[in-house]
Amino acid sequence: MTHTHTQNEQSLNIVGSVFIRLDDKAREDLFWIRHGQWRNVSLYIKGIVDEEQRRNQTFPSIFVMTDDVLLMKSIQDYANSPPIGADELYTKQYLRE
Incomplete structure (x- = not known):
């Protein structure tokens, strides 16, 4: 059975998603290679907000x-x-829900 809605009837087709793979990807990640650290969490959220604006x-x-x-x-x-x-208020509301 495929679930296309949450319990409160939100469509799962419009859920934003992000897959952040770190452990085995350090050698391939240009940000890691240049800076020796991973991106700040807010950069991943900004990517989702940018995608919302694009769509x-x-x-x-x-x-x-x-x-x-x-x-x-x-x-x-x-x-x-x-x-x-203000930008952080906008992005943080999604992570709390």
């Missing part, structure tokens, strides 16, 4: 998948920390 739609939820426990904790912390500016 002219808002994702009601964002699904995050990663192979890194610390990154997932960072995303959760980012979603629950006080916003610094």
Whole structure:
């Protein structure tokens, strides 16, 4: 059986998603090669916001998948920390839902 809606009838077709693979990708990632660290969580969220603008739609939820426990904790912390500016308010609302 394929589920195309959540329990509250939101369509799963409009859920934003991001797959952040870190552990085995360091040697291939240009950002890591240049800076010796991973991107800030806000850059991943900005990518989702940019995609929303490109499609002219808002994702009601964002699904995050990663192979890194610390990154997932960072995303959760980012979603629950006080916003610094208007853009962060906009992006953080998605991570809290």
